Every structure is written in structure tokens, then in C-alpha cells.
Amino acid sequence: MALYSEKVMDHFRNPRNVGVIADADAVGEVGNAKCGDIMKMYLKIQDDKIADVKFETFGCGSAIASSSMATELIKGQPLSQALKLTNQAVTEALDGLPAHKLHCSVLAEEAIKSAVKDYYDRHGIAYDPALFAGVEDCAHCGEGA
Ligand code: FES
Numbered sequence: 523m524a525l526y527s528e529k530v531m532d533h534f535r536n537p538r539n540v541g542v543i544a545d546a547d548a549v550g551e552v553g554n555a556k557c558g559d560i561m562k563m564y565l566k567i568q569d570d571k572i573a574d575v576k577f578e579t580f581g582c583g584s585a586i587a588s589s590s591m592a593t594e595l596i597k598g599q600p601l602s603q604a605l606k607l608t609n610q611a612v613t614e615a616l617d618g619l620p621a622h623k624l625h626c627s628v629l630a631e632e633a634i635k636s637a638v639k640d641y642y643d644r645h646g647i648a649y650d651p652a653l654f655a656g657v658e659d660c661a662h663c664g665e666g667a
Contacts, residue, residue: 526583527617533587538594541576548644550637552657554629559585563593563633567641571600577633584619584626591615592630601638605653607631632657 526534543564550563559581566574575597577589592612596604609627613619619627635657642649 525620529591529615529617530584530587530619533590533616534583537586537590539576539590539597540578542578543574543576546576548637548641550633550635550640552629552632552636554581554625556625557582559626559629561585561589561629561633563589563637565637565641567601570602571598572596572604573598579629581629582623582626584623585629587616588612588619588627588630589633592627592634596634601641604634605638607634 543566545566546564547567548565550565551560553560559579561581562578564576565572575593577593579586579589588609592607595607595612595615609624609631612627612630613624616627635654639649639654639657641647
């Protein structure tokens with residue numbers, strides 16, 4: 523069996539929603555302290571829904587495929603729904619990742635959470651900090667910026 527599924531290869535070769543939203547309503551950035559990979563997620567929000575999303579990933583193929591799939595899964599969704607997106611859901615949508623690459627999909631989940639947190643912070647929207655537990659932005663791990 524091939525190491526990577528066809529879906530992983532497709533999203534790696536033709537990633538969806540790559541780029542920057544210059545007037546984004548929220549930006550999330552996370553880094554993996556071990557491998558040094560960085561993911562940045564831009565959101566445009568309308569009526570509490572993700573009207574547009576783009577990403578930049580400086581990282582491995584699995585991280586690029588994971589970000590691409592994650593953006594497809596949250597586009598058009600309410601913020602509350604996007605917050606529920608797990609790395610397992612991203613991995614399943616990609617028809618799996620090798621075990622040693624599962625952490626790459628975690629980066630996608632955390633980048634979305636980091637962006638939603640940024641939106642809440644910018645708008646003074648109260649939230650349960652537990653929602654964002656474990657989401658380390660690049661300022662914390664020192665790998666970004
Ligand atoms: Fe770092 Fe994949 S090896 S995110």
C-alpha cells in the first residue's frame with residue numbers, strides 16, 4: 523500500500539485555498555516546536571460564518587495537505603462548527619495519514635482554533651479558555667515570526 527492516500531497527494535499537489543486574505547477578520551498562526559513547521563490561517567467572517575479562508579504553510583507535505591483539507595471542511599461553516607474540527611476528522615477526510623505524520627494534522631486543527639481565538643479577542647467575545655487549551659502560537663514556541 524502506498525504511504526500516502528490519493529487524497530493526500532491530491533491536496534499536496536493542488537492545495538485548495540492557499541494564500542493570504544489581506545483584510546482578514548482573524549489570523550491564526552501556530553508552529554510545531556519539534557519540526558519547526560509553521561501554519562498560518564486567515565479567516566473572513568460574515569454573520570458568524572467563515573465566508574472565506576486561506577492558509578500559508580511552511581512545512582511538510584502532510585501539513586500542506588492537512589491545511590488544504592481543513593480549509594475545505596470549515597469554509598461556509600459557523601465558527602462554533604469550525605472549532606469542533608478535530609485533527610482526526612481532517613485525517614479521515616484525507617483517507618488517513620501515516621502514524622508518524624498524524625501530528626501534522628494537529629497543526630491544522632490548532633491553526634483554525636488560533637484564528638477563531640484571534641477573532642474572539644479582537645471583538646471582545648467571551649469564551650471558555652479551555653476551548654483553546656493546548657493551542658500554542660508561534661510566539662510561545664519561538665519557531666515563528
Ligand atoms: Fe512538521 Fe509535518 S513534519 S508538520
